[in-house]
Amino acid sequence: MFEQLFPNVRVEDMITATNETLFMTFFSVLGTFIFGLILGLLLYLTGPGGIWQNKIANWITASLVNVFRAIPFIILILLLFPFTDFLVGTIRGPEAALPALIIGGAPFYARLVEIALKEVDKGVIEAAKAMGAKYRTIIFKVLLPESTPALISGLTVTAIALISYTAVAGVIGAGGLGDFAYFYGFQRSNFDVVFMCTVLIVIIVFIFQFIGDFASRKLDKR
Amino acid sequence: MISIKGLSKVFKTKDQDVQAVDNLDAVIESGEIFGVIGYSGAGKSTFIRLLNRLEDPSGGTIDIDNQEISSLSKKELRLARQEMGMIFQHFNLLWSRTVEENIAFPLEIAGMPKEERKKRVDELIELVGLTGRGSSYPSQLSGGQKQRVGIARSLANRPKVLLCDEATSALDPETTDSILDLLVDINAKLGLTIVLITHEMHVIRKICHRVAVMEGGRIVEEGDVLDVFLRPQEKVTKRFVDQVMGDPDREDSLNLIKEKYPVGEVAQFHFVGERTHQALISEVSRKFQVDVNVLHGKITQTQKGAYGTLIVHLEGEKEEIDRALEFVKETSVEVEVAPNV
Numbered sequence: 001m002f003e004q005l006f007p008n009v010r011v012e013d014m015i016t017a018t019n020e021t022l023f024m025t026f027f028s029v030l031g032t033f034i035f036g037l038i039l040g041l042l043l044y045l046t047g048p049g050g051i052w053q054n055k056i057a058n059w060i061t062a063s064l065v066n067v068f069r070a071i072p073f074i075i076l077i078l079l080l081f082p083f084t085d086f087l088v089g090t091i092r093g094p095e096a097a098l099p100a101l102i103i104g105g106a107p108f109y110a111r112l113v114e115i116a117l118k119e120v121d122k123g124v125i126e127a128a129k130a131m132g133a134k135y136r137t138i139i140f141k142v143l144l145p146e147s148t149p150a151l152i153s154g155l156t157v158t159a160i161a162l163i164s165y166t167a168v169a170g171v172i173g174a175g176g177l178g179d180f181a182y183f184y185g186f187q188r189s190n191f192d193v194v195f196m197c198t199v200l201i202v203i204i205v206f207i208f209q210f211i212g213d214f215a216s217r218k219l220d221k222r
Numbered sequence: 223m224i225s226i227k228g229l230s231k232v233f234k235t236k237d238q239d240v241q242a243v244d245n246l247d248a249v250i251e252s253g254e255i256f257g258v259i260g261y262s263g264a265g266k267s268t269f270i271r272l273l274n275r276l277e278d279p280s281g282g283t284i285d286i287d288n289q290e291i292s293s294l295s296k297k298e299l300r301l302a303r304q305e306m307g308m309i310f311q312h313f314n315l316l317w318s319r320t321v322e323e324n325i326a327f328p329l330e331i332a333g334m335p336k337e338e339r340k341k342r343v344d345e346l347i348e349l350v351g352l353t354g355r356g357s358s359y360p361s362q363l364s365g366g367q368k369q370r371v372g373i374a375r376s377l378a379n380r381p382k383v384l385l386c387d388e389a390t391s392a393l394d395p396e397t398t399d400s401i402l403d404l405l406v407d408i409n410a411k412l413g414l415t416i417v418l419i420t421h422e423m424h425v426i427r428k429i430c431h432r433v434a435v436m437e438g439g440r441i442v443e444e445g446d447v448l449d450v451f452l453r454p455q456e457k458v459t460k461r462f463v464d465q466v467m468g469d470p471d472r473e474d475s476l477n478l479i480k481e482k483y484p485v486g487e488v489a490q491f492h493f494v495g496e497r498t499h500q501a502l503i504s505e506v507s508r509k510f511q512v513d514v515n516v517l518h519g520k521i522t523q524t525q526k527g528a529y530g531t532l533i534v535h536l537e538g539e540k541e542e543i544d545r546a547l548e549f550v551k552e553t554s555v556e557v558e559v560a561p562n563v
Binding site for chain 1: 274276299300301302303304306308310312314315316317318319327328330331332359360361375379385
């Protein structure tokens with residue numbers, strides 16, 4: 001039955017491609033989370049009314065975020081080829097996709113982090129100040145814990161965007177399901193392969209969405 | 223305890239400068255409950271936020287427990303703030319933390335070790351009457367319970383001063399009273415100085431020892447709560463006193479009384495903080511051969527005793543009535559015979 005419907009699909013190839021996609025997704029989400037969180041915090045803290053209010057720092061961060069968000073992802077990869085080559089030593093394979101994925105994803109997540117932090121009740125920050133809290137305490141014990149559900153749902157949205165970015169990266173040689181769908185499916189007219197890749201990607205997206213929603217709901221005590 | 227001189231705060235906005243606090247002087251004694259009342263925009267909120275420098279003053283000095291707050295460095299200010307508690311209108315609890323964890327937060331900030339923290343938190347939970355609710359989240363509590371958590375949190379580091387920023391304004395009247403009782407209790411138990419701001423005269427009447435009335439960034443009237451209640455000078459103060467003592471029916475009553483009681487004597491007793499002769503009426507009718515009939519009145523209790531007026535009708539022998547009135551005059555109750563409308 002399976003072989004009749006998908007005559008060109010080889011299970012071991014599919015597993016390899018899925019693993020590559022999962023690898024790229026996992027590490028790019030991790031990198032995006034770290035850099036996006038830092039950028040988002042900078043945006044918020046240097047912004048108007050923030051505890052490090054600073055027009056110049058805010059302008060620089062905002063410009064950086066806006067420029068990298070404006071560049072279409074496929075062009076960003078091409079633009080970053082020399083940087084990737086320097087950093088990873090190659091421009092092919094899943095590892096080589098990571099710099100572009102993270103640089104593409106982090107500014108996007110940074111904006112979502114900024115929005116999440118803006119939702120934190122100002123009164124609570126004020127209460128922490130009135131208790132004599134250090135800035136570090138305000139950031140790690142008030143701002144981040146109080147915005148956790150929004151930070152997680154933002155990360156879920158970003159992760160799903162990153163999964164689709166991995167497929168784009170695949171087309172220019174990063175490996176993974178996108179790569180496989182294009183070279184073994186589309187170019188050889190094996191549409192069953194394209195279809196199978198699609199199904200697998202959709203399943204991965206659903207899993208991320210489910211985990212994200214669940215964690216966000218679980219941590220929200222409001 | 224707290225001495226404020228020439229305190230000013232100007233908010234600069236695009237269109238104009240707003241003088242929120244204007245050259246304000248005040249002295250708050252150790253262990254007293256000092257209330258600041260004013261309508262919104264009077265500057266009272268800015269005033270209390272200047273005390274722990276949530277707002278930086280534009281001018282003047284604030285001296286708390288021999289420490290010049292307005293000239294502290296950032297680090298010194300942080301340490302000074304750990305010795306001042308503050309509670310808020312909207313409680314400002316962290317929803318991501320349980321009751322226990324919320325109360326432990328200032329202790330974490332002060333760097334108290336974990337085991338000690340646990341012990342202190344348990345003490346505080348008991349003090350504010352929240353035993354058993356320690357592992358609840360704020361969203362599972364009522365407004366009054368949330369404010370109790372706020373109070374416990376503000377007391378965690380054993381502050382010398384407690385600042386209350388409209389602490390009961392978001393609560394219903396019954397809950398307000400229970401929170402006020404708790405504050406009085408804490409004031410007595412811990413000898414804590416409490417500064418509170420409010421727009422409700424009821425709060426002042428119920429728990430404050432002294433009151434300052436603010437208008438336009440200045441204190442326009444200040445004194446013992448009873449004095450201010452008794453002899454309000456400023457128009458704004460009179461309006462606040464009316465909030466709790468307002469008696470629109472008095473005139474009608476007096477007219478009716480004059481028609482109805484041609485014999486005997488009608489007298490007005492003015493209670494101005496009477497403590498020893500709280501049961502004055504029954505005392506009078508026991509000691510003298512007169513019947514005392516309460517016709518009209520309103521008495522409220524303040525921290526310094528009973529306050530209010532009663533209009534009574536005294537029936538009996540002329541001399542006996544006079545002797546009874548003499549007796550009343552010897553207490554702190556002021557007497558006015560045959561009051562006019």
